[in-house]
Amino acid sequence: MTSFNVIRWIVWKDFVTELRSRETISSMVFFALIVILIFSFSFSMDQQAAREVIAGIMWVAFAFTGIIGLGKSFSTELQNDCLEALQMVPEAKGAIYLGKVAANFAFMFVVEILLFPMFVILFNLEVVEEISLLLLIFFLATVGLSAIGTLFSALTVQIRAREVMLPILLLPLVVPVMIAAVEATKGALNGDPLAMYEQWLKLLAVYDVVFTVVSFWMFEFVMDS
Amino acid sequence: MTIHRVIRKVQRFQGWFGGGAALCLGAGLYLGLIGSPPDYYQGEVVRIMYIHVPLAHTSLLGYTVLALGSLWYLWKRDPIVDNMCQAVAALSAVFTALALGTGMIWGKPTWDTWWTWDARLTSFTVLLLILIGYIMLRTFVDDHEKEARYGAILAIIGFVDLPIIHFSVEWWRTLHQPQSISMRGVSISSGLLAPLLCMSIGMSLLFSYMVMVRTQLLYLDRLLHAKKGRLLSQFHLSKSDS
Amino acid sequence: MTNLSIRWGGLLVVTIVLVVLTYNHYQDNITSLVPQQVRKEAPTGEIRVLGMVQGRTLKTREAGEATFTLLGKSATLPVHYQGPPPDNLRELKILILIGTWNASTQVFEARDIGIVPNYGFIAGAYLLGLLPLALFLFAMTRRVNFLYEEIKASKLYEEK
Numbered sequence A: 001m002t003s004f005n006v007i008r009w010i011v012w013k014d015f016v017t018e019l020r021s022r023e024t025i026s027s028m029v030f031f032a033l034i035v036i037l038i039f040s041f042s043f044s045m046d047q048q049a050a051r052e053v054i055a056g057i058m059w060v061a062f063a064f065t066g067i068i069g070l071g072k073s074f075s076t077e078l079q080n081d082c083l084e085a086l087q088m089v090p091e092a093k094g095a096i097y098l099g100k101v102a103a104n105f106a107f108m109f110v111v112e113i114l115l116f117p118m119f120v121i122l123f124n125l126e127v128v129e130e131i132s133l134l135l136l137i138f139f140l141a142t143v144g145l146s147a148i149g150t151l152f153s154a155l156t157v158q159i160r161a162r163e164v165m166l167p168i169l170l171l172p173l174v175v176p177v178m179i180a181a182v183e184a185t186k187g188a189l190n191g192d193p194l195a196m197y198e199q200w201l202k203l204l205a206v207y208d209v210v211f212t213v214v215s216f217w218m219f220e221f222v223m224d225s
Numbered sequence B: 001m002t003i004h005r006v007i008r009k010v011q012r013f014q015g016w017f018g019g020g021a022a023l024c025l026g027a028g029l030y031l032g033l034i035g036s037p038p039d040y041y042q043g044e045v046v047r048i049m050y051i052h053v054p055l056a057h058t059s060l061l062g063y064t065v066l067a068l069g070s071l072w073y074l075w076k077r078d079p080i081v082d083n084m085c086q087a088v089a090a091l092s093a094v095f096t097a098l099a100l101g102t103g104m105i106w107g108k109p110t111w112d113t114w115w116t117w118d119a120r121l122t123s124f125t126v127l128l129l130i131l132i133g134y135i136m137l138r139t140f141v142d143d144h145e146k147e148a149r150y151g152a153i154l155a156i157i158g159f160v161d162l163p164i165i166h167f168s169v170e171w172w173r174t175l176h177q178p179q180s181i182s183m184r185g186v187s188i189s190s191g192l193l194a195p196l197l198c199m200s201i202g203m204s205l206l207f208s209y210m211v212m213v214r215t216q217l218l219y220l221d222r223l224l225h226a227k228k229g230r231l232l233s234q235f236h237l238s239k240s241d242s
Numbered sequence C: 001m002t003n004l005s006i007r008w009g010g011l012l013v014v015t016i017v018l019v020v021l022t023y024n025h026y027q028d029n030i031t032s033l034v035p036q037q038v039r040k041e042a043p044t045g046e047i048r049v050l051g052m053v054q055g056r057t058l059k060t061r062e063a064g065e066a067t068f069t070l071l072g073k074s075a076t077l078p079v080h081y082q083g084p085p086p087d088n089l090r091e092l093k094i095l096i097l098i099g100t101w102n103a104s105t106q107v108f109e110a111r112d113i114g115i116v117p118n119y120g121f122i123a124g125a126y127l128l129g130l131l132p133l134a135l136f137l138f139a140m141t142r143r144v145n146f147l148y149e150e151i152k153a154s155k156l157y158e159e160k
Helices: A003-021 A024-043 A047-087 A093-122 A131-156 A162-173 A175-190 A194-223 B002-035 B044-076 B079-111 B119-139 B144-176 B190-241 C002-030 C035-041 C119-153
Strands: C046-053 C059-061 C065-071 C076-082 C094-102 C107-115
Touching (some): A024 A047, A024 A093, A047 A162, A131 A162, A131 A175, A131 A194, A131 B144, A162 B144, A194 B144, B002 B190, B044 B144, B044 B190, B190 C119
Parallel strands (some): C076 C107
Antiparallel strands (some): C046 C065
16 A cells, blocks of 8 residues: 555545534534624624624634544544554555545535635625635635644544643644734735735745645654554 | 763753852843943833843743754653753743743833733744643643653644744734834843843853753652652552462 | 752842842932922922923923923922933923922922833832742752652662
């Protein structure tokens, strides 16, 4: 089995499990809807105010739902000692990491795509022209979140209080992703010229590359048993 | 038995670090509080800088040491290095918190506000959060080896993240609040340099001294635990035999 | 244990000496009078007066001269300042004036004007910076000593 096959099989396994149970994506979507609802109650926004804060609300909702998905990613492996089985894979541990990142990315991205129309409808946004740019921002930020989130999901799965520790460890580290995603989304929604928020896209790209590489390397030590 | 040799070596130089720290801090305090003139713009309040800036420098230095030690641990798996990392993390957290506290006290008379989302203040807060996360993570793992490994991973990831956090926060600040209140205004003149240098060196020495004491403490604590556990198991074994 | 107390006792003595020295050094700068005291007591010699520059009374002249009224709680002082006005001299600002009270003309002749020094903040910052470190270090050193005693007493080093 080559490393590429390991990646493929892990992604396939996660998809099949998800299709059978429909646990992760449905819980993520409903949680995000509740977050949106609570935000709109607590701010009681008119259209003008909504434009100012919508990007922030969007990314808070995405990050929290992402954490739910990431937490489930490795905790499901605890059943039937699947984690030990993964540790015994003879290929490089990095392949497992890449497979898990791909699966987590796919789940988070699907949830974001499902939720985005909700935001458009509930807050009366006009996004016809910027839709491809917004997709690029979602893509870059989600890669960053899942790259570092998968590592910490694997790291926290074997410790006490893992549901609490994952966000506590993860959120300070993804501060740059959150800032960049919020600022870029705000720029795109306001219809600003690309040059005004280009730097945030570059920051996201740099973050993605750096943390995919570092996490890929560190994952070896997480799985080391 | 290399661990014992390291401990003994550390102990031999420990006194020098402590004495040097006391001397440098004493001289720095004298220069900072009495020997130096007040700043033209800030008045006497500038004296807070002599305690705030060294604390901040030292906590950054501590984080660098933590990241290097973590790399070393992942490479060699040397438990004494892990003890040092644990000591450095706790002390870095204390120094960072104190740097933030003194920064807030400095901010009140100069900017008339306790807190502002200044780039440096914000990134130091994130640094403090990462360090507290590190300490919490270590308390939540049962196994010593795993605890050390996970801590090292978090420390390295955080160290790589720190410059990115600082850049992103700085860009974010300049976007929202163009050049209103920033610490750049403080130009370091030669009169301020001597006490600042003294205090910086003194704080670094004090930090190293405290790290040594704490490393020793953690080592002895674990030694005592291990030996007590062994005695206890021997006791139980002898009882079950008879 | 005695070694520990000697070292920390020495540190404490040095700290107290430093605090006393600093306090003495700044004692003159801490105390100041308020305008009503100046009115009532009419002190001679150089004094320090704390008050606020009353609004719309500040008049500066190119030649390097300024006149204004210093506002206290229940009294005001007319002030005359010779020399180029410093940046800090603005209306509605709380200032410290150093100079002499001229009882015959009822005018305060200011020699120097400074902003109010925030010694409270400075003392607070130094206490917050150094006290926790000292306490932390003390606790750690004591714990190390205790652990040494413990290990020695329980004879854990004697292998069987």
